Amino acid sequence: MAAILPLYPYNPLLYFSTPSSFRSQFWILERRRLGSASLKNLVKLAAHSNPRILKSNRKSKYGEALLFYDSDEEMDDDVSDDDEDDDWLSDEEFSEPANLDVNNNKRFKSKTTKGKDRQQEWEWGLRSFDNKQSIRLPRSERVASLQRNESGKHSRNVKDKKYPRLSEEIPLDVKWLPLLDYLSTFGMKESHFVQMYERRMQSLQINVCSAQERLEYLLSVGVKQSDVRRILLRQPQILEYTVENNLKSRVAFLRGLGIPNSRIGQIIAAAPSLFSYSVENSLKPTVRYLIEEVGIKEKDLGKVIQLSPQILVQRIDISWNTRSMFLTKELGAPRDSIVKMVTKHPQLLHYSIDDGLLPRINFLRSIGMKNSDIVKVLTSLTQVLSLSLEENLKPKYLYLVNELNNEVQSLTKYPMYLSLSLDQRIRPRHRFLVSLKKAPKGPFPLGSLVPTDECFCQQWAGTSLDRYLAFRQRLLLKKFAEKYERKM
Template sequence: MAVCSFYPLNPNLLSFSDYLVLSHHSQAYLSVRKGSVRVRVLSTHSNAKILKPNRKSRYGHTFDDTDDDWLLPDEFAEPVDFEVDGKKRVNLQKKTSPREGFQGMINASSLKENFVLAGDHRPFKVRTSNKSREKSRFKNSTKEADSSGINRQGKLMTGKSTEDRYPKLSEEINLDKKWIPLLDYLSTFGLKESHFIQIYERHMPSLQINVCSAQERLEYLQSIGVKHRDIKRILLRQPQILEYTVESNLKSHVAFLMGLGIPNSRIGQIIAAAPSLFSYSVENSLKPTVRYLVEEVGIDDKILGKVVQLSPQILVQRIDISWNTRYLFLSKELGASRDSVVKMVTKHPQLLHYSIDDGFLPRINFLRSIGMHNSDILKVLTSLTQVLSLSLEDNLKPKYLYLINELRNEVQSLTKYPMYLSLSLDQRIRPRHRFLVALKKAPKGPFPLSSFVPTDESFCQQWAGTSLDKYLAFRQQLLLKEFAKKYERRG
């Protein structure tokens, strides 16, 4: 049996104020590390600020580089019960009463450390018994040498102790030698000691899984299209996936996705993007979310599969709140009709994740500042909703300045060709403009934005009247010059 496990809590050891802190959360688990014991408490309240500042999307906008766990369960979401190695187990995300939920998690008689609660960082002591026996058990478990493991080819290897093979991990936690075969197997997916510490803190029981069971589950995921390189990312975000049995859990969720019309070739990508969907009950959470999208939002069920492919997280977020707040905002701010907002969600469902204060408003206000009216902004957003994901400084502003100063166009031209805002300034807009100018084939007056729409080959045939190779060589030379200018400015 593993040294570290969940311990039932004696509520009598909690102060009244500490109990109040616990009672306002519905998810928690224990994280035991050498020298400290932490109760990790996960709030189920909505995150008011979804769009964070340090990760860029494919369109240049910024997001927080976190996993999809901030996408909180919807009002009717009920996390699924799952089986662990043939035994029924209740998902720790399932809602329980404070006393009932914590009673089965922490055994205060086995602890001799301090607890630190999220939201209340005042430490409080826990009375313990049999201290000497507990101390001896932890000490012996960490010093016991491990004589077997599994290399990348699945063969046994011997001769290294637990501390020698995983020194940093042994320093951080009370490492059970029985975990070593699983750690060796997971290492074949690129996980390192620092990643195991993250998994331990996030969901320690995942490291207690039998290596054969873990291999069965990960091989199944790969068989349905999950890439080998994505396994590490999935495990860091949703380590509980090691506990979900193939027959009782994984296959039912895959069947649900296929039932939405999602092709087999895209299943693996959706799982990699939103692995937490396995922790949600198909019947009590995922299907009600789908019904809400169809019946309340108004998305055509025939294209629902395409919407999910664009944003898999839509299945695991608080969809009712996300939809209502953004619909009400757009209707009040821009006079958007319900049909217009439904079109936006259908084309770019990611907008349901964007913050109103940090995502919607800054971009709408920028478009207003350059002279666009609400009706014009609504046309642009309905046609090209991903404008709400574009970076102001790195995308929208530079393209607007190039439109006015270089292309000699009016801002109103964007309502007819909003796609201009989604095109790359360096790779598409500037090279084509400069190429036609160099060939002396640039039209007089405002430069036509329609010339940026076709493919490179069509552009050369219709506008430049020259070969594709000649244009590509010109673009490459221009990119090198622009790079040199940026390098000089930085220097």
């Protein structure tokens, strides 16, 4: 064994990578065979401690410069001090505290060199398998380093396995995984995370604990869990808003408008962007404009916002001015009628003039209504402006004149007719009274369509509610079968 050792340059990493039990047995056997003095010479020869023998530019197979000492005496001192100790290469030497050099590498100090002011340092090298750079660590931290490397690889594998599409489409950071896992509990998919990233990349960098605190607060004020996904897709910044400085102040603002707690969650779900508006500089000025300029009564303000939460986050001055001017010019509508329209149906301020308001006004004109009649209908039932022309208004008008034998003027008295369901309300009640032979021969009374099903059966049909509901069910099934046959 002694003859073999001098053939290879000494490398601490190669030596200390062998099992500790083998090292101990080796040195015990060599000490008994050679004696203490011979063993000392063997160590000196194997380590090439003499700088005159070792070339300064020689490197180990791991790329590390081979260290040497200033003189033979230095090595003698270091070895002879522990010469009689059988455990001089125990693990305890590697568990002592180490200083950090300028590169944050750990190193161990040997005894002070005789006759010199500086200290000789012993460095044991370990190559990092990730960055191929030499890291000087005690053995107790080498395993931890390798474990961190393996942990990083494991995290990357988990990232690619759990979110393969997301990893391909965006530069996914493994630090985002806890947040993504939490948001997935609200039904968020990879495609949703891509949308969030495109709208607001920073929203995916939020600490999961902070995000959980904010979403739990929203749930506590009435937001439904099923609405969280829609809120995050529309307003991912909401994850960045703090509870104390942002969320609570906006909720308090809504409550101050007279909005009941039971409706707070619905308003947030409908207009989550309100959290990005300043209470003092934006939300309150909008409310003042609705009261002072539009003319909405303060007692009606809460109802208006419940009907259309978006009214808080739009340029209300532009919306109001353009639509009020249009209705005044197109129909001659007085201001108080327009205010009533907005109070009953504030969504009016969101509708397009060319694609929404004007086509429906022209339809009412086409069936024989005058501008004054249209103003009456819109003031009483402003949501007519939200109904589909082809699937709602036109079929109801045709049924009115062809089946119910009514004139168009009857709509000014019963504008609610236009808001009722043709399949669920108008046709079943008409056909039921006809089947009972209780329908009048002249124009069908539109008043019979207004009350509830129970009142209709008592006042108009004179029969039980169950009988009417069974009749309506058969009629609906027949209608469905006819539509299915037409599609086939």
